[in-house]
Amino acid sequence: MNSDDRLRQAFEDLERRSDAVDPRYSLQRLGGDGRRRNPWMPALAGAAAVLAVIGVVAVSGLLSGPDTDDVVGTTVPDATTLVPDSTTTSVGEPITTTTIPGAGPTDIPTHQVTGVAEDDVLNVRAEPGPGAALIAVLPPDYAGIRALDNIEVVADGGSWRQVELLDPTRVVDGGELDGMRLVGWVNTAFITEYDPTLPEIAPCQHDIGPMPEPTGDAPTTSIRFASSGLEDACARSSPSVRTSTPGTGRSTESPPTSALPASRR
Amino acid sequence: MTIEVGQMTETSFDDFYLREFRPMVALAAAVAGSHLLAEDLAQEAMTRVYRRWDRISRYDKPGAFARRVTINLAASRRKRDEVAERGRTRLGTQHALPPPAEPHDEVWKAVASLPPKQRAAIALHYLEDRPVDEIAEILGCAAATARVHLHRARATLADLLEGHER
Numbered sequence: 262m263n264s265d266d267r268l269r270q271a272f273e274d275l276e277r278r279s280d281a282v283d284p285r286y287s288l289q290r291l292g293g294d295g296r297r298r299n300p301w302m303p304a305l306a307g308a309a310a311v312l313a314v315i316g317v318v319a320v321s322g323l324l325s326g327p328d329t330d331d332v333v334g335t336t337v338p339d340a341t342t343l344v345p346d347s348t349t350t351s352v353g354e355p356i357t358t359t360t361i362p363g364a365g366p367t368d369i370p371t372h373q374v375t376g377v378a379e380d381d382v383l384n385v386r387a388e389p390g391p392g393a394a395l396i397a398v399l400p401p402d403y404a405g406i407r408a409l410d411n412i413e414v415v416a417d418g419g420s421w422r423q424v425e426l427l428d429p430t431r432v433v434d435g436g437e438l439d440g441m442r443l444v445g446w447v448n449t450a451f452i453t454e455y456d457p458t459l460p461e462i463a464p465c466q467h468d469i470g471p472m473p474e475p476t477g478d479a480p481t482t483s484i485r486f487a488s489s490g491l492e493d494a495c496a497r498s499s500p501s502v503r504t505s506t507p508g509t510g511r512s513t514e515s516p517p518t519s520a521l522p523a524s525r526r
Numbered sequence: 527m528t529i530e531v532g533q534m535t536e537t538s539f540d541d542f543y544l545r546e547f548r549p550m551v552a553l554a555a556a557v558a559g560s561h562l563l564a565e566d567l568a569q570e571a572m573t574r575v576y577r578r579w580d581r582i583s584r585y586d587k588p589g590a591f592a593r594r595v596t597i598n599l600a601a602s603r604r605k606r607d608e609v610a611e612r613g614r615t616r617l618g619t620q621h622a623l624p625p626p627a628e629p630h631d632e633v634w635k636a637v638a639s640l641p642p643k644q645r646a647a648i649a650l651h652y653l654e655d656r657p658v659d660e661i662a663e664i665l666g667c668a669a670a671t672a673r674v675h676l677h678r679a680r681a682t683l684a685d686l687l688e689g690h691e692r
Contacts (some may be wrong), residue, residue, distance in 0.1 A: 263593075263684075263688060264683050264684040264687035264688050266631060266635055267630070267687055268637075268648070268652055268683060268687075269556070269619075269652060270630065270631040270633075271630035271634065272628060272636075272649070272652035272653050274550075275552050275555055275556060275561070275653070276562060276653060278552075278555075279548045279549070279551040279552035279555065279564070280548055282547070282551050282565055284543060284544050284547035284548060285544065287542060287547065287565065287568075287569050287572075288543050288544065288547070289561075289570070290572060291543070291569065291572060291576060366647075427581070428585070440627055520607050
């Protein structure tokens with residue numbers, strides 16, 4: 262009997278032994294087949310109920326607390342770590358909600374491969390930088406990329422971002438795939454924000470156009486006229502709040518709080 | 527078959543589980559080298575699939591994905607066991623109970639001596655009669671690479687098994 266026959270026999274025997282396994286039993290252990298059998302479920306339900314009660318008490322305490330009109334500002338995370346278009350901040354409310362790109366639902370892609378030739382691939386590396394170990398290779402039309410956070414790391418002149426590959430079945434070579442989660446670093450020059458409506462990703466060609474006129478709400482650069490006294494005259498004629506930052510030499514002016522609509526406080 | 531919208535995912539996962547669990551057990555046994563562990567490994571893989579079933583069910587071949595998870599888990603487990611075994615050997619201690627004798631022991635020892643990818647390729651070939659393209663898809667490599675894994679595995683096994691007969 263040659264090796265091929267012996268292998269076939271051994272694998273057939275293995276298959277027969279596996280056929281003896283009843284998947285319905287293990288499916289029930291997993292909680293399927295319409296019968297949830299998680300022994301921790303009652304305890305978890307109890308804990309959830311307690312947390313819900315605490316939440317209701319906390320919210321009612323907030324609502325009966327100080328007048329919300331007194332809340333002038335809320336804490337906004339460091340602007341350098343946020344992408345402004347995706348940041349939603351409700352000012353003037355006791356609760357601030359901030360959506361950070363890459364920190365949303367874990368199964369929605371945020372980016373896709375761009376700028377890679379049809380016969381080329383995009384490397385995914387273990388660390389930021391072109392010299393780091395290669396852990397996977399993506400096809401040029403791969404669209405299942407989720408940025409894990411919004412911090413870009415500059416390494417060896419390139420900008421790198423940590424991503425998770427949501428569709429590992431389309432990864433050309435995922436030798437280091439650990440279980441279901443494939444995480445690595447890609448050069449940001451070759452990824453763009455995910456847009457399922459775009460059949461083909463063309464290079465960005467924005468027509469910027471003329472600069473918009475600054476509005477009264479936007480911070481403007483203060484121009485000081487040498488010994489003209491105009492600035493002081495303006496300041497006297499329109500009462501405002503002056504905020505200066507020590508050490509930076511910068512100062513900003515804004516209308517008094519009462520002049521702002523309630524929603525902007 | 528009528529499926530209510532709210533139960534579509536769950537019913538589909540149950541069908542998927544009942545269809546794929548046994549082949550995954552066999553695959554885990556071949557890659558991990560232990561039938562005792564195989565069921566737990568397949569169950570762990572299914573648990574991971576279940577956690578993200580909403581997304582995985584939209585894949586073209588969720589079964590291929592589940593197999594890849596099984597192979598990775600089995601290979602990791604085997605690696606851990608080998609490290610533990612080396613530690614026991616260094617300390618001069620043995621298992622409290624020797625592993626039970628398996629039929630085709632010599633064949634499984636030869637399969638166990640293969641690298642993980644070759645082991646998985648040979649298991650997918652003999653267990654499920656999968657073509658090279660599908661083996662490549664499950665292993666996450668190019669078809670040519672899968673062909674090389676398969677070729678080298680068969681050559682090594684032929685050398686080990688037929689060499690023993692001579």
